[in-house]
Amino acid sequence: MPKKITIDTDARIIAELGRHSAGIGMDALHSLLKDVISRRTLQRRLAQFVTEGQVIREGKQRGVRYRQSPGVITGQVNITESPDTMEAFGEVYVPLSPESEEIRAYVRQPRQMRTPVGYNQSFLEAYYPNETFYLPLELREQLRQIGTPPDDERPAGTFARDILNRLLIDLSWASSRLEGNTYSRLDTQRLIDFGQAAEGKDALETQMILNHKAAIELLVNEADLVDFAPYTIYSLHALLSDGLLADRSACGRIRHRPVDIGGSVYLPMAMPQRLEELFKIILSMAKEIRDPFEQAFFVMVHLPYLQPFEDVNKRVSRLAANIPLIRHNLCPLSFIDVPERAYVEAMLGVYELNRVELLRDVFVWAYERSCQQYLAIRQELVPPDTFRLRYRQALSAAVKAIVLQQLAPTDETVSAVIPSAVAEEDHDKFVKLVFEEFETLHEGNAIRFGIRPLEFAAWQERTTHK
Template identity: 35%
Template sequence: MSTTNLDKAILDCIGQHQQSGNEGVAASLIQQQIGRPRPTVNRALARLVESGELIRLGAGRSITYSITYSFSYQNTAKAPSASQVEQPQASYFNTSRSSPGFQWSNKAHKVVAALAAPLGTRKPITYQRSFVEDYEPNQSTLLPRALATNLFNAGRAKDQLPAGTYARKVLEQLLIDLSWSSSRLEGNRKSLLDTRALFEKGRAEFGDRDSVMLLNHKEAIEFLVDAVPTEGITVPVVRNLQSILMRDLLDDPSDLGAIRKKIVNIQDTVYLPSQAPHLLEEMLTLVVSKACEVRNPVEAAFFLWVNIAYLQPFVDGNKRASRLAANMPFLLSNCAPLSFLDVGQQEYALAMLAVYEKLDVSLAAELFEWTYRRSIDRYQVVVESMGDPNPLRVKYRNQLGEAIRHIVFYGLKLNQAVAEVSISKADHAVFVDMLQEELDTLQPYNCARFRLPMNKTAEWIKQKRPR
């Protein structure tokens, strides 16, 4: 049995038990059901825990394993469709779609209870521009000030580095984590294993909207990591972000990146977004400009996430755009990225609903803190596993990227590419070795770090990596 088949057998086994109501499944039961040696099963379980597809519960002999999102392996849901109606993010009170390990505070339960009232008893409300206009950067706060400071200190890189360095270090893991987590919140049915295989393949089959959604997320994240350190937090970056996320998913291509001129309704809420294009454009500009003024990147990230989703400036993809846009302040400040790890549809929908109907950010703040702490822990482990960087790689980082672009994009021979960059004679042989190693491992799913298009990289690989 191949590694992929073994992992799938384990995930299927655990998923079946979780659907029957079991919180976790013991390794001994998994081994018994799939008929593989215990050491083989243990190694596979450790690998799946490390990749984030499983979580380990308990300790000692009572350890069990749970799929991060059990329903990711069910294939009975209807594929999402593009429309001018923003879709609900699952039934708000469906516990099967809740976040593993997350609990609302006692204070939050009062807000949740109010949101559980029948729609007919809740007062209809539209967009309130005062929510942004009354916010004074560095004086007002949406997050408790102490919490924002604590999260910033926990998540920031300890060294003074160029903007975007942290994200580029963890880019390969971030592409999978954020693409899958954000897509899952939109009802995507692909598993983590499916996502990894899709990114290696680099293309979707005809009619596979779930794969298109994931690939769009991947491309949008690569765009962010490349654009934000040089362009900053701007309205054009946000609009381009939506255009990439919704590529091939909208009926009208003219809606890509465009401020909405069509009516949008959000199901299962009494909130009606503004339908005035001039107001949408004005408020998006104000949201972005105020976010740029906020000194604490955690507060700025939270401000962008909440306000873009609340404003609904686009025909579709607003929540997706808000999740990725929240990472812009982290990119500029070299903080751990936010990938919405382990966030369930139920909690996410409730957090947004409280903002929409009550301008209450308390649920969003609790969910944000919980998932960002998980992101911090995840990417610190990724960075630590890399060890200290090779000093010559750091020294010649830009020259390596330039040489690789000369070879892959412009078709130069290796010796020509090396001649085009400035390398000392003493380091020439080592530089060539590093260059060869990078060219050997270059793939469409990791080419963004060298600012290479995925299609061009795939074409070069298909030609058997000429150099």
């Protein structure tokens, strides 16, 4: 399934609605826009516009019509006021450098006015780890200053674990929203905290959120193990793409077929052998980079540019960008409040021009926003449970063992699966901790213990009817 990236479609949708003052149905509207947007993406955009008040939805079922809300401006007028750039139809853009404005102006041109390009290997070859920098020294020092917690001399992943519950919601929601997911943040919180899927949402949207949750937990819970090895990135892709690809065998595997990017003139490389070779080169180069922020930005540039997987490449790059931040105990990057259009246009600048300035502006703004969120939140958190942290792997193993054996959690069954890593004097407290986990265990959070949905369902069915 080719990737679909929305480019300048928001203005087109609003403009078309403005031409039909009495409203227009989905079929008729899509027939006018099918050259730039898929039907499913159009449905998602319209739902978002309705939520934002830009569009009015009238009628029921097949009689549903959409019309522009009174007072919405359909022209492409820019109002620039430091420090933010506002679009006339109400969208907030990130602050831009002059170089970024050049990129934005280019990618906003109609597709037929942009030069078709393929993968440019010299773009990667021009980068020398620790000699070439996409982020200048002053900027890297600024990011480190705002992203370092006061007590940074702690084990890898400690800061991310401190704010894990908030990070799971924010990053799952924000990253999914950049892919057109219409879940609200509150919907996302209910899904992650209570396993409640939002009514009226596509099942694939629910799956996308849960996939993000599983991938983020992998990064945080295994912070001392994950790095830029191929296995880590394959695992991230497998978790993020689970249930979303037509070919299930494509999860966690280099693609074996060509892909294109809707709305772009960039055509990614098609040869599987060459893709795998370049994929490993990119990760090897990323490993060599010493600065965590440069590492993060490098993978945000080159993983999506290569498009090593059939789909979900940008999602992989956004989560992979957090690997060095989590490992260095820095504030993670959640992409909270990042304007979708700014991110899409930034990626098009990389794809079609091999220029990183616009993506750099998005990255810096997004990181500053994340730091404002999490450094403030962390000051209000209850100190972490050191006992739970010490035995988190043993705890996961014990819970998983009971579920896979389809046993009810009792003193006897829990005592039988206590790992040898748990000191004998800690057994009673450990058993109590296992019971606490089972009190809050449900299908939405079972993946934290490596338990798959079918395994959880089988355990629940067995223990409920005993």
